[in-house]
Amino acid sequence: MFLIHSIDDGRNAPLEQLPAGAITPKVGLALTQTDGLLAVASGTTKPSYICMAQRAAAVASGTVIPVIRVGSDMIFETVFSASASSIKLGNKVTIAGDGLRVTATTSSGVAEVVGMDGTASGSTVRVRF
Numbered sequence: 001m002f003l004i005h006s007i008d009d010g011r012n013a014p015l016e017q018l019p020a021g022a023i024t025p026k027v028g029l030a031l032t033q034t035d036g037l038l039a040v041a042s043g044t045t046k047p048s049y050i051c052m053a054q055r056a057a058a059v060a061s062g063t064v065i066p067v068i069r070v071g072s073d074m075i076f077e078t079v080f081s082a083s084a085s086s087i088k089l090g091n092k093v094t095i096a097g098d099g100l101r102v103t104a105t106t107s108s109g110v111a112e113v114v115g116m117d118g119t120a121s122g123s124t125v126r127v128r129f
Contacts, residue, residue: 001028001078001100002050005126008073015052015066022061025053028078030099031067038067040099046110046129047095050076070129075114077126078102084119093127102127 004013021037023029030047031038041047049067059065080087081096084104092109093102102111102125115126 013068
């Protein structure tokens with residue numbers, strides 16, 4: 001999951017309430033907007049929002065959920081979904097299909113690696129979008 005690690009000016013990110021598509025909201029889920037509804041951001045899709053709601057099942061399309069808007073001054077903490085032994089600080093990686101982690105794929109990456117606690121699958125990594 002993408003959790004706020006820090007924001008450059010130290011402010012708190014305000015919550016927004018936006019309609020979601022038929023997704024299962026999870027705190028820290030990377031989201032984008034498609035046709036006015038929130039959808040999972042994965043692969044080379046840069047997220048515009050991070051989900052702040054947790055549900056056990058998918059919500060009906062149009063259900064309003066709380067999110068925070070992603071800013072270039074925010075650093076998020078998540079984990080690698082695969083071994084990242086070739087990843088270096090400054091590389092841009094893609095988002096895993098679940099929208100909760102990053103991959104070790106740099107081709108057309110959208111998440112800039114700004115810190116790592118290791119390179120094994122499951123290791124903590126800090127990224128900026």
